[in-house]
Amino acid sequence: MRMILGRLLVVAVLAAAAAAAESEPRLPAAEQEGVYAVLEAVNPGFPWRASFPDDLCLAGPHGVSCDDDDGGNASHVVGISLGYVSDFSANPSCAAPSAATLLTSGLLAASFPRLRSLFVYGCFVGDDDARPLPPLPWRLPPTLQDLVLLVLSGSRFAGRIPSALVQGLANVKILDLSSNLLAGGIPRAIGGLTQLVKLDLSSNTLAGPIPGELGGLASLELLDLSNNRLTGGVPAALRGMTAIREMYLSGNRRLGGSVPADMFAGLKGISAVGLSDAGLTGTIPASLGESLRNVTYLGLDGNLLEGEVPPALAKMAGRVRLHGNRAVCISPEFLAGAPRPRIAGVPSCNATQAAPVTRRPVVMPVPLASAEKPAAAAAPPPMRIGSCVVVAMLLLMLS
Structure with missing residues (x-):
């Protein structure tokens, strides 16, 4: 009798687990395939499909975050994080230079209509060639206007910061283009990103004056323009940053x-x-x-x-x-x-x-x-406590 009851209990548990799995919102097939395509682009040597054959929102690799839609009928990819940060944040590796095509292929926009966070750190550095920052990291459709976090740091991006990039990020809260090879002036249009909480353009070769328009960033808590080639003094207009907590111009x-x-x-x-x-x-x-x-x-x-x-x-x-x-x-x-x-x-x-x-x-x-704030800029600087807190809070909101 006990053996029969034990078997019935096992069957009941398995049935409940299967029912729970059925009731979980499923990741659409197009987004599932899109995640595989991204992972295979940044690290083609790893067997992603064999290692993660199930729903990637339920059992996916670190660096992919999801959220349910309003009706709870489906899950959607809302965040992608690439590049080694620490042993406690094992994002997919992306050192291969060929992975840079990911940002210009349109793959992200085509696959992830709910994407709100893109974190790229120390990527595409397997060679000594700089590459231009694309006018947009992807072909930004209206469905991606809710992007709140864009980090493209330490990845040898060069050239000017495109105005088109800035204009497509109306709701971004964190914009981090630090530790690249960016040159030219700071776009005045950044002053129109009124939702910004953190702006980090440090450790590039940006030149010219600090735009007074940045003073309109009334929600900004961290401004880091250090280790560039800026001129013209500190504009008095920055007094408009009434929420500022940390300011680095060294x-x-x-x-x-x-x-x-x-x-x-x-x-x-x-x-x-x-x-x-x-x-x-x-x-x-x-x-x-x-x-x-x-x-x-x-x-x-x-x-x-x-x-x-x-x-x-x-x-x-x-x-x-x-x-x-x-x-x-x-x-x-x-x-x-x-x-x-x-x-x-x-x-x-x-x-x-x-x-x-x-x-x-x-x-x-x-x-x-x-x-x-570290004075040297030879390598990507470590994250400051203040910026880590801001990033952590936003990532928790997205997870």
Whole structure:
């Protein structure tokens, strides 16, 4: 009797599992085939079909995310992530140069009408040849106007950022084209992407002025234009970024101009500012310490600044870097307000009238390494904490 009951129980469990599988929304055959085509394009040596023969939304590889439609009748691919990020994010490899044709073939648009996230990191790098960023990563149909995340990073894309690319991304929240070989100016049309939360164009060879239109990005929380060839100073219009938390302009050695203290006065939520190696001249405004009182990181090192360090900077909550400037010195008033009695690397104003260029960092009062933007751009930089949080939140929304 027990044996019979046991067999009946097994049959019941299998039947329930089969019924549950039948009730799950199915991925349309065209999208299933599209996923296989993408995976075979980026890594043709792996047996994708044999390894993942079932519904790819129910049992697919890492890097493919799905969501049900409104009626719950079918699943659709909403996110594709390609390229190694870490051992904890094992996206399909895409180092083969031939995989770059994926972005110009129209395959993505034809296969995935609900695509909302495309993440391409460190791809197409198996040779030394640069390739132009296509006017659009795909032929963008109206069904893809809801794309919210576009990352094409560290993949040797060259040439200008096409205006057509920007104009087709009206609802994008994260736009990351960092660590490529992009040149020319920053398109003014980016200022019209009012839903942007993160804009990262760092570690390219972009030139010309920073468009004042970027000040219209009132939802932007992270702006990274570091390690380019930008000029013309920091535009005052950036004060319109009222939601900004992190701003990195370091490594633009010909940016020039003065420290934009007034611009930061209205940016109450900002926590990290990188202006290192930016060709800034003049003195450090006294109002800067009050405007950025709560920042965790302020980089002013490697510029052409001179004069006394304002005492208000001694009261800032985080880390300030001042080394490598032309003639910066510390006044007795600054030392009286500093949490630490000795500040390394910057001489006292009483010690010399023409302070030499300093080489050692000034740190006060507590370093916060996670907020510091790397100065080098030889390799794709690691993700910052702030950007990881934004990406993680959006990916969770899409999964």
